[in-house]
């Protein structure tokens with residue numbers, strides 16, 4: 001076979017067949033309920049670009065009937081990983097997990113894999129990330145990203161628009177330092193019953209969305225939660241898992257499990273839907289390692305999106321009046337777009353809307369396509385720019401029709417991709433994280 005010279009055979013052999021030929025693949029009853037909700041099927045109208053077709057391909061590859069370097073890699077590569085198919089599946093097929101496992105079996109082409117690893121390292125490696133994000137913030141702060149991104153074509157223009165969309169809409173205010181943050185060791189000497197949490201700081205979030213972390217910290221402080229610092233934590237590993245680099249993802253997960261176990265916190269809080277889904281999925285990443293799977297299960301039970309915590313506290317205290325702190329009445333219309341990894345990946349559907357609707361002065365509406373992918377999908381929009389833009393187009397039209405003052409969505413990739421699309425079409429509607437609006441209103 002001509003392609004054999006560039007196949008990484010070791011990678012194929014590293015992923016056991018048993019994992020994807022077990023009862024999960026067999027659970028699909030081919031009913032097709034998942035087909036119409038799939039954005040790629042909707043656009044391409046090709047069975048192999050539907051969840052059911054991709055599951056057929058996974059089965060065929062596992063049985064040795066198709067070459068993993070052929071149609072298998074093309075159609076699995078076009079999947080957004082949005083997991084909308086999981087939400088409607090009556091048989092409970094864990095499509096997202098199967099996809100990650102199946103992608104790990106695609107023989108990588110060395111040049112593409114090198115590019116992918118370089119990009120992942122630039123974004124997630126602590127040393128390389130410091131340089132990447134410092135340069136990115138420099139471009140952002142002087143308005144260069146926004147100015148050049150408005151007219152530059154191609155990938156360079158797209159990258160600049162994505163970067164410009166990360167700017168803090170409400171300015172960058174440092175997190176309050178009035179309540180000192182205890183270290184993990186201090187935590188054990190405290191004699192109080194405060195609810196404690198560790199914030200997953202992550203990679204892209206820490207580098208470009210520190211203002212969202214600050215908003216998360218302030219709103220949690222306002223509800224009486226106390227942060228425990230865990231500086232040894234690392235990237236959640238989700239970007240590597242989505243790229244099929246499961247062993248790298250597991251390495252990051254093992255480190256986070258050890259670090260978070262040491263903190264003995266009540267909750268591990270995320271303000272990035274993709275990272276939250278990654279942490280909650282850790283047990284699936286260790287399906288074949290009993291000890292790590294058990295530790296991952298214990299950890300994933302303590303993971304909460306910030307809107308889950310805020311909604312629970314608002315409900316418990318009888319609404320926003322029960323939360324101490326100032327009040328700023330924000331007036332305007334908010335269009336909510338659900339991140340796939342919150343809505344489908346974590347099943348968190350109502351909480352962000354509940355929290356936003358508790359803010360006086362705001363009129364909050366979910367976009368008609370709120371539960372449908374925006375096309376961003378991590379690095380997908382860079383790898384499949386045309387298809388991603390076609391997935392995004394109906395959502396941009398809804399935003400423009402809705403005449404919103406803000407679009408709210410709780411995932412960095414969605415903020416960036418929606419923001420970049422709006423900028424490209426000359427629409428100045430800002431895209432923010434829901435917790436930024438809460439923070440603004442409670443300040």
Ligand code: SF4
Pocket residue numbers: 027028029030031032033034035051052055085088089090091092093
């Ligand atoms: S909805 Fe579930 S069972 Fe039905 S075809 Fe899709 S994956 Fe298979």
Ligand code: SF4
Pocket residue numbers: 037038039040041049050051054078079080081082083084085086095
């Ligand atoms: S994850 Fe999304 S794009 Fe992929 S098959 Fe499921 S619905 Fe389609």
